[in-house]
Amino acid sequence: MHREPHTAWSRSAAEPVGVLGATSFVGQSVLARLQAAGLRDTDPTAADRQLFAFSRSPAAVAGANASAGVHWCRLPAGPELPTEPLPPVPIPQWIAVSPLWTVSAQLPLLAAAGAQRLVAISSTSRLTKRNSAAAEERALAARLAAAEEEVLDRARAEGIVATILRPTMIYDGSHDRNVMAIAGFIRRYGFFPVAGAAAGLRQPVHADDVASAAVAALARDGLCSTYELSGGETLPYRDMLRRIFAWLGQPPRLVTVPLPLVQAAGPLVGLLPGLGRLPAMAARMNEDLVFDHGAATRDIGFQPRAFTLPLQGDSNHAAGRLLNR
Numbered sequence: 001m002h003r004e005p006h007t008a009w010s011r012s013a014a015e016p017v018g019v020l021g022a023t024s025f026v027g028q029s030v031l032a033r034l035q036a037a038g039l040r041d042t043d044p045t046a047a048d049r050q051l052f053a054f055s056r057s058p059a060a061v062a063g064a065n066a067s068a069g070v071h072w073c074r075l076p077a078g079p080e081l082p083t084e085p086l087p088p089v090p091i092p093q094w095i096a097v098s099p100l101w102t103v104s105a106q107l108p109l110l111a112a113a114g115a116q117r118l119v120a121i122s123s124t125s126r127l128t129k130r131n132s133a134a135a136e137e138r139a140l141a142a143r144l145a146a147a148e149e150e151v152l153d154r155a156r157a158e159g160i161v162a163t164i165l166r167p168t169m170i171y172d173g174s175h176d177r178n179v180m181a182i183a184g185f186i187r188r189y190g191f192f193p194v195a196g197a198a199a200g201l202r203q204p205v206h207a208d209d210v211a212s213a214a215v216a217a218l219a220r221d222g223l224c225s226t227y228e229l230s231g232g233e234t235l236p237y238r239d240m241l242r243r244i245f246a247w248l249g250q251p252p253r254l255v256t257v258p259l260p261l262v263q264a265a266g267p268l269v270g271l272l273p274g275l276g277r278l279p280a281m282a283a284r285m286n287e288d289l290v291f292d293h294g295a296a297t298r299d300i301g302f303q304p305r306a307f308t309l310p311l312q313g314d315s316n317h318a319a320g321r322l323l324n325r
């Protein structure tokens with residue numbers, strides 16, 4: 001059973017928090033968690049603002065500022081410091097859910113805003129795609145590895161204590177690009193193709209559990225520099241697909257492509273435009289992508305839920321909590 005992770009907001013109760021990448025589905029969960037922990041702008045004209053969300057999109061900022069509880073700020077599209085004034089109060093605490101390689105470039109901005117603490121999101125892809133057959137995926141793993149090192153080094157140089165969280169595949173059954181891409185294919189074609197047994201183990205982690213861990217980590221001292229965040233249930237890829245079929249109310253039609261055929265055709269298929277990652281994705285269906293989140297449980301109180309898709313009709317399901325952008 002899912003237990004609420006520990007999100008006590010003790011040390012930092014009154015300290016403002018800034019959120020980079022706040023428009024994303026994980027960012028929206030972070031804002032909701034911070035608000036639930038008591039950080040809320042009740043008066044948009046007050047000097048003691050507490051919750052700052054950043055986006056590169058002027059439309060998102062303009063639209064979102066109409067909503068209560070969060071002060072939205074414009075982030076420059078590049079690494080330059082903003083031309084608009086920074087918020088008038090120091091922001092000592094930061095959560096970054098934007099791509100990690102953009103975060104190190106933003107560290108001077110964070111330092112100028114008074115940052116002391118940063119929790120940033122990387123990905124277990126840093127480890128799982130290191131030896132991928134697809135050059136694009138190996139490049140992503142290398143980019144994440146370099147970004148982790150750079151964020152930790154630069155943060156140290158700026159006097160900011162940084163913690164990096166590495167989630168496995170993130171879902172919410174509404175706005176994610178993992179479950180929703182599979183669900184979209186199933187809705188369209190009524191089946192899903194799998195390579196061989198598709199028995200590779202997966203640990204999908206819910207966006208709200210990632211958000212909860214980020215908020216909890218912000219309030220803790222003495223953490224390690226990195227933590228893996230895997231979901232609360234480990235299941236074979238094939239079973240994950242079956243759950244998605246059931247969620248959609250459809251019979252589980254898995255069309256198995258024999259592995260030897262996938263392996264033989266893979267190199268040729270990979271040469272076709274737009275399909276470069278397909279052979280690597282097919283091969284991964286039979287690889288275990290499993291991580292121990294014990295350190296995060298011990299130090300942050302991370303207690304992820306089992307793979308749980310929202311009930312149809314749930315306000316979070318498809319209707320969307322994201323900003324209209």
Ligand SMILES: NC(=O)c1ccc[n+]([C@@H]2O[C@H](COP(=O)([O-])OP(=O)(O)OC[C@H]3O[C@@H](n4cnc5c(N)ncnc54)[C@H](OP(=O)(O)O)[C@@H]3O)[C@@H](O)[C@H]2O)c1
Pocket residue numbers: 020021022023024025026027054055056057060075077096097098099100102121122123124166167168169170171177178
């Ligand atoms: N999705 C997954 O399964 C998964 C798995 C493991 C880890 N992660 C990590 O979790 C975090 C959130 O995932 P996500 O899929 O929601 O990320 P995302 O959509 O790629 O980015 C999140 C937000 O970051 C901002 N952003 C995007 N590109 C940017 C850039 N070049 N410079 C500055 N800001 C930029 C965008 O906000 P604005 O456009 O409003 O500025 C966007 O809404 C990311 O760090 C991702 O690497 C994701």
